[in-house]
Each structure stands twice: as C-alpha cells, then as structure tokens.
Amino acid sequence: MPPSETQPRFRSRSRWGHFSVQQAPLLLSFAILAGTFGVYVGLFVANQHHFLTPFEGQSIVNTALPLVFAAVGQSIVVLTRGIDLSVGGVMALTNTIVASNMHASTGSMVAWSLIGLVIGAGAGLVNGCLIAFGRLQPILVTLATLSIYTGLAIKVLPEPGGAIPVEYTKYMANVNGPWGLIYVAGLLLVWFVFRRTPFGVAVYAIGNDQAAARASGIKVRPAKVGVYVFAGTLYSAGALFFSATTLGGDATAFDPFILTSIAAVVLGGISFFGGRGSAVGAVAGAFALTLVTPLLFQANVNQLYTDAFQGLFLVLAVVLAGLVGRLVSARA
Amino acid sequence: MTERPVQTILDGTEPRTSRAIEASGVSKHFGGVQALRSASFSADFGEVHALVGENGAGKSTMIKILSAVLAPDEGTVRVKGDEVSLASPLEARRLGVGTVFQELTLLPWMTVAENLLLGNEPLSRTRLIRRRQLPARADEILAGYGVEGIDPLELVASLPLAQRQTIEIVRTLLRDPEILFLDEPTSALGEREVEWLFGLVRDLRERGRCIIFTSHRWGEVVNIADRITVFRNGEFVTTREHMDEAEAVTLMTGRTIERMYPELPRPAQDAEVALDVRDLRGARVDGVSFQVRRGEILGVGGLAGQGQRDLFMTLFAARRPSGGEISVGGKRVRLRNPHDAIDARLGIALVPEDRKSEGLMLPLSVRDNLSLVVLSRVSAGGIVRRLLENRMVWRMVERLQIRTRRVAVQEVGTLSGGNQQKVLIGRWLLAEPDIMLLYDITRGVDVGTKHDIYQLMVDLIREGKALLFYSSDTEEMAHVCHRVLIMREGRIAGELAGDEIDAERLVAAALKEHAAV
C-alpha cells in the first residue's frame, strides 16, 4: 500500500512526548550515569587538579567492558521475564579454557576467542533447553548450571593461572586508543539490529505476556532457547575482555558478575516483570556501577566497602525507579 | 466511527457454502470442572453463526479448542473437511482460522503499531524491521478499517477497554481469515462500535467467509446471525435458523424464566440504611452516591468495564478512595484495607468475580479455604483450634451442600466449578457480614448452583443483610435486584427500580448516549 498523506493522523502526543513517558526508566538510567560520572570527575579534579586524560578514560571503559557485555546478556534474559544466575559460571568456564590454551599467534588468538564464544553459546543452549523444553524455573535452572559450569571451570584450572598473551590485550583492552568505545559501539549496533529482527520482537512479546505471545503466533520455546544462547555468547565475550585485562585464568573471579550484571539491568531501567526496557540502559547501568570503585577511591573510602556501596547503589536505584514509575503512570 | 468500504482492503473471493469447520464429540475438563461433554458444533462458509448459552456453557472453551489454544481431551476437529490435529494457534491460523478472544491477546507494554503489525512488520532490504515506518503503516491499517482516534504510538496498556477490543478485532481481520471466531466481541463496545463491527462482519459474509460469534445480547444475535447454536452445561443442545427469545432462554437454561428466579421479598420501608456512600471517588470511580437498606438487593449495572469492579474494590477498601464518605450502619467509617472492611461495624464482605485469581487457593484444602477469613475466631493465642474449626466448616459445607468428603484433605481445585463457587461464598458467610458485595458470582457455574445462589440471596435478605450485586448477565440482573444503578465511565448515569427493571431497558439504559471512542 502506498503511504498517502491525505489521511488524517491522530496523535495523542508528540513522538518525543511518547518517548519520554514510555522510556522514562531509560532516561533515568542516563541521568544516574551522568550523575555518577559528574561526581567522579568532580572528585578526580579536586584531587588531581586536572581533567581526566584519554588514558584514564579509556582504562575506565576497558574495566567496564566485561560487565557491559554481561549486562546486555542479562538484559535479554530479564526481558523475557527470566533471570540468569549462571553468568558467573559461563564467564569462568570461558576464561579458564581460553587462558589455558591461547598462544601469542594471531591464529590461536582468533581461534580461541571464537571457541570461547561457542562455549558461552553452548552453556546458554543447555540453560535454554532446560527452561523452555523442561518447563523449569529460570532461577533454579541457572543456579544449578552455575554450580556445574563453575565446577567445570575449576576442573580446567584448579588454581588461578594460565596465561593470556600480552598481544591479546593490545587488541581487546588497549588503553592507548579508543578501542573500548568501539567495542561498546559494536555491541550497541548488535542490540540495534537485534531489536529489528523477528527474534527481538519475540523476546519483547514473550516478556509482555507469554500466553498472548503464543496466541499471536510467536514460537515461544525456540525463542526462549535463542535468548539464553545469545546471552551466553555475550557473557563469554565479556569473559574474553576480562581475560585480556587480567592476563590469566581464575575460576573463582566471576561470582561478582552475578550481582553486578543484575544490578546493571536494574539500574538500566529494565522491568523485572519482563517486556519493558532497553539494553542501552543496562550499558549505562554497567558504566555507572563500574564507576563506583574509582569514585570510592577518589573519595578516600576503604575499598573493602565497595560491595556495600554497589548494593546501596542498587537499592537506591530500585527505589528511585519505583518513584519515577509512579510519577509517569500518574501522568500517562 | 465512519463506515468505510472494506473492499478496499480485502479483495473479494467467491462465496462458498461448504462446511467450514466442524467439531464432533469434543470433551474437555479443567481440574474437577467438566467444561465440554462430548459436544459437537459445525458452521458453513457464507454464514454468520451465533453460539449462545449461559456463562460456563462451554462456548469459550469450544472456540479455544477450534482455534487450537486448548487441546481437547477427546473428539475430532475438521477444518474445511479435513480432520486436523491442531498443535498451535499458528497452525490454526495457517488453515485460515482467526480468533478474537474474550481475554485480549494484545501485548500491553508494546505500542498499538507494534501490536497491529506483530509478525508482519515492514522490512528493509537487509531484512530488518523498519521501526520508523510502523506508526504510518498502523495509521493506514486503522484508517482502512474506518477506525479513528487511536494513536499508534500509544502503549496498549494505556488505552481504554473499547479501543483495545477494536485493535484486537482489526489485528485478527488483517490476516484475512476464512473462518473468523468472535468470542464476546461486543461486551466492551459501545453502540457505534458494535455497528462498525457488524458492518465488517456483513461484508465478510458477502464474500463467503464463515463467522462464528458469541454474545450475551439477544438483540445482536437476532440482528446478524443466520443460524444459532445453543450450548448448555458443556453440551450441544440444538442448531436452528430461527428462534425466539423465550425459546432460546428455555433451551439455554433448561427451564423457564419463571422457575429460574425466586420471588424477591420486598425490603421493609423503615429498614435501616446499611451502607451509605456519598460522592465516592477513586480510580475509575467518579463521584458515586447511593444507599442500600437492610433486606435490599441493589444492582450495579451498565456495560462491562464501566467502573463497577472498581467501585466494589473501593467499597471493600482493596483500593484507596481519593475522596468521599462511606457510612456503615449510620456511622462514618474510614477503611484502610479489606481487613478493616470485614471488621467494620456491620461487616462488609466481597465475593469476587474470578474464583481462580481473586478468590480461592486451589491447591489448598476445602477447610483451609473456608476458614481463612475467620481464622482469628477459631483460634486461641494464634493456634488454630482444629475441632472448633472443623465444626464450623462442616456446618457451612452442609448448609451450602458443598460436595466434598474430606474437608481437611480434598483440594478445592478438584471440586466442580459450582462447588468451588460455594466454597468462596461460604468463606464469606462464615464471617457473618451484614453487607455483601457480590461481583459476578454466578459466572461460569452450572444452572443448579445458580438456582441455589439465588435462593441463598433471598435467604440473606430475609435475615436482614444488604446486598450489592453485579452480573455480566443482564437477564439475571433484571430478576434478582430491587433497584439497579446504571454505571457509565465511573459515574452513576441512571437508576431503574421495581417493575421498570427488565433486560431490554437495562441494555437500553446502558447504551444510552454512550460516548463512542
């Protein structure tokens, strides 16, 4: 049908008006990131008497990368009304296998990076099949597979060790160029494309109302499996960035990602009741959360308190999101 | 809404008069509830076929089975002559079956445009969805069906019920189904929207499609149906081309109207005002005032979804009012939650509509369900006195003739629908309230239980209780109420009393000046 301009078009508010009401949580996540960044820069300038250098900026981006990828994976799961606790296990398994096998040659680095991603996809496939075809609760399945994947990671690398070639860091976590930002941009592009595929539509529909999605002709089970595979792949990508920064393998280093990936999703304004929100918010949330550590350092707070402040940050975000939600629904 | 020629969208096809869809010997049960008993049904191309019956007669279940949302326990389904075993709604759709369900299947947190174009989004050359084009495409579709005043960028959750229903209908028609099911499509629609829909339906019939619809409004059935099939208690009764209303009621209920409803005793003229509501305001309740006396049944009528449920919830303090006064037994009260309402001077009870989501705990025992409200009365120091509890529970089981053998063990979910409803009513009778808010309590129960419930209501007003009553069944409203308030958009728009109450007047009053979208 050719679009005809003659038809009268009813709009209850402008495009921006709709956006600001419907995406209020996303806008809130940007505000939280801006606020956190502002406080950090303020403290930094007060202490160091100069602005952030590109080096410092890039190192923050590099530190954030593993969480940014894990958080986007978690977002997709949460959008379907699920939760993935196995993120720590998947990352540990990827990290230990890659760290025990990768050599300094380009071929080896490429091959083991790809193998790492396949490991994540495979782990996600197991989660997804158990949840979709076994009709089990995501929280219990991923709690069980967290234990299994972590166990396998310990088998691969019983003690912290292994070695990631230094060259790998040059590609993945180089502080002498805006590489980190390019990876983030690439991830956002993946998200942008995902949002425009039938798969993306299915993810939102399932999160909105699984029964309605099914009645609307969406294949719920394959889509759910796809969600966990996609998420697992993103966790592994996060683990690769982590490996490139730490230059080694450690099966026990990834438990914090369970909390922080969920926290980033909450900060990003994605509803835990599914179907609402954008992974772009989770990216903002991941950056805000990553800034907590350097911010506490600049504020001269003992690093031992980091977890407490991250938890507190999460609680405040949840409360704030609830209040904003109420305000918006009163307006709409 | 303006009538627009629909042919511009749907290209004409040759009228056919062959068998479109057929179900034979279909049975289906949910827990202990037998929804369909070896039921049969068939419809042809080129006809509008009405499926009528009381609430719980099995119409919706039949439609769900024919659209493959539910699988039958037994029986066969034929589409266009071929026996099929439909595994998913998607499969049914491929065979040309389209359905507008009673419970909407729209996705609430997605926009109107996303919902309309779900699975049919405009794609770019790179096979990606062109999200920017969605609103314009949605505009075209809505305009093509003659729908105005809906913003495609709005979230479905923020639209009024009538608009959501309209979108649901348009979305189904978009797929150009050969066999179209409309399950209670008009219950949420105003007069003009009903006309709009019937215009579309007639057009589909012209083009040889098969349309099957259910409705509680007899006028609509007569207006548009070529044939009428009656269901009763999950069984097929008959299919006919002509049927008058009295005959239909007899077929649907299995008894005549006179025998169906008991005689209502008049409330005493000087009876105490049990509940006095002044200018009550809250979510979807807009300045409601009324009084109910002891011994009186006050109906709250109007089209579905005009704020009746919200009014009941607010009166029961399940929702916070934003203003107004409630007096119980002559004293003004401030109720903060249902607990306060139960404990209020005369005691208020709300028997909710949806047994499964708002009423019963299906996996718990009959005893645990019955004694929930009166736990503190059958306990000492927080410890349940089981003997006392059992005695109270058994007395209620006997009074309401609930069919159960072991109250402490049998799960409520294994009872039949009628007995489940009795358990829910019994829970509230145990609390001995003087004011009872009865919200659509006969929905989905068998005729026998309905009769028992009407008799019980008469007994209750004889005891001097005051009842507030809402039913989705207008006929029923007309027979069991002393007075009926007509609600429209949260306001009281009128009142009928005594002899002027009958089903036609109730519908007319509900539709009168009903503002279309």
Next chain:
Amino acid sequence: MSVATAAAKERIRRVPESLTPNRLRTIVAFVAAIAVFVIGDILHPGFGSAESVKAILLTASFVGFVAAGQTFVVLVGGIDLSVPWVLNAAAILVVTTSLGQDGRAAWAVLLTLAMGLGFGLVNGLAVAFLAVPAVVITLAMNGIAQGLTLGLSQGLTCSSCASYAPPVVRDAVTGEALGIPGGLFLWLGIVLLMTFVLGYTTFGRRVYAIGNNSEASFLAGVNVRLVTVVLYMLSGMFAAFAGITLAAYGGQASLGMGDPYLFQSIAAVVIGGVSILGGRGNYLGSTAGSVTLVALVTLLLAENMPDWGRDVVYGGVILVILLLYGREKTAV
C-alpha cells in the same frame, strides 16, 4: 497441554486420599535421604554407622537452619539471596562481641540475631511495600552485608576478629548429651517449631494462603505485607542463627564461610519438595533435603571426588530433582 490433563487424571486415580502430592514429596525426600545412606554403606562399609550418621546430621543441621528461613520465604514465592553474607556477618559479629567470654555470650547472641532480623526487615519492607523483586533486593542486601562485614572488620584483621566463640555457645552445638550433639537437639527443636508454626497456627495458614494466591489472601483480609515482612525477618534471623552455630562448631569465624549455604539452602528446599512458586511444601521436606544433600557430598568426598566434581554433582542433582517434579504445569 497434555501434561495438565495427565496431572488431572493422576489426581482422579489417586488411590489413598490422604496421600496428597505434598505428603508424597516429603516422603520421597526422606526416602532419598535414607537411600543415600544405604548406598553409601554398601560402597563404604561404616558410612551408615552411628558415628558417621551423627557427623553427617550435625553438618546437615547448619544447612537445615538456613533452609528454615529459606523455606519460609519460598513458601510465599520469594527467595532470599542475602543468606551467605548475613550468615558470615553473624559469625564474625558473635565472636567479636562476645570475645570468647561466657559472660558476654547471651548479649552477643541476641545482638547477632537482631542483626539478622534487621537485614531481613529491610528485605521484607522492600518486597512488601516497594514491590521490589525479591531477587534484586536480597542480592543487593547480600552485597551490603558483604561490604559492611569486610569494611568494619577490616578484612577480618581486627583485633577481636580472631576471638573464639564462647565455650557455652560451643558446648551448645558440639557438646553431647545421651551421645547426641547439642546441635542436633537445636535442630530437632527447630523442626518441631517450624512444623507447629506452619501446620497448627493462624500464621502458618496465612503463609500458605499468600503463597497460593496473594491477591485472594489480601481480599480475604490477610495482612499480606505484615506476614511477608515477618517471613523475611525470620529468614535473616535463621541465617544469623546458622552463622552463630557455625562459628561455635568451627571455633572461629572466617571470610567466605557463608558462600556454600545459599546454594545448599535453596537446593535443600527444592529437594524437599517445596515449590519455588510458593504455597506448597513444608519444613520436614527441607530437613530431608538438607540431609540428602550433605550425605551425598560426604559420600562423594569419601569417593575421593575432587572439588569440581562436587559442584557438578550438586548442580546435576538439582536438575534431576527439578525435572522429576519441578516442572510447570501449563504448557508454553
């Protein structure tokens, strides 16, 4: 769809009416526990001896204490992920405040239990009043408990951190009467108390009502919010109680001692047949689940199963149990 029908048919042909699915699950859990001992005794003669059983039961009691609180919150469809660090904080708090002196023991124990109640209070308030998903708030509180514990104890380097648990507390757990350690008497007391509360009190009835249908419970005049808050408080208290007894058992507190108990408490609840969706199950089941789990681990250790294998078996056991009876009824 076919499963729903099968379940309905199953209910109809159920022979003895008193053998409800709930009771059946509890019985299955106990049979599983006994089976592990029998198999263990065949593989390792002596595994089923009185001494061995006693040791296993005492170890299981700590899981059982945590599982008591977890049972409560799971029965209303919630979950408590703050268990690990509330437990750890409790263990540290009880030794640092008592300084190993009997005279201070009573106050130290009460203060520690109050601390657990306090964490639970925050969890409960957020879940009941702000509608924050239980996963989010309890994960955040776990982070806060961790950060505060690490920060305040300076990473367990504080002068009082090396204190031992007071002898009177240690005796209560490890001291034997009639050849049975005190910890088992405590557990027996809790089993009786939990069974009484859940089965014979108005509070227990309301817990099941909320777990099955919280909306209907609210409309039946149940104070859903109050009950929810109390349940989370009890969960916090039981975690603190487990922390005290663990400190008493081991003599001292250590960092990370709570980590295994999140997984184990949830596993015990699931093995015990408590539905993660709420409303079904009882503490007897969770008790059997705790014993099964610990006996299994002990057996695997006796088989010289390495750490990684234990994690994998843990996860595998949960998955098997879930596939046996944790499946959602409605088909997707």
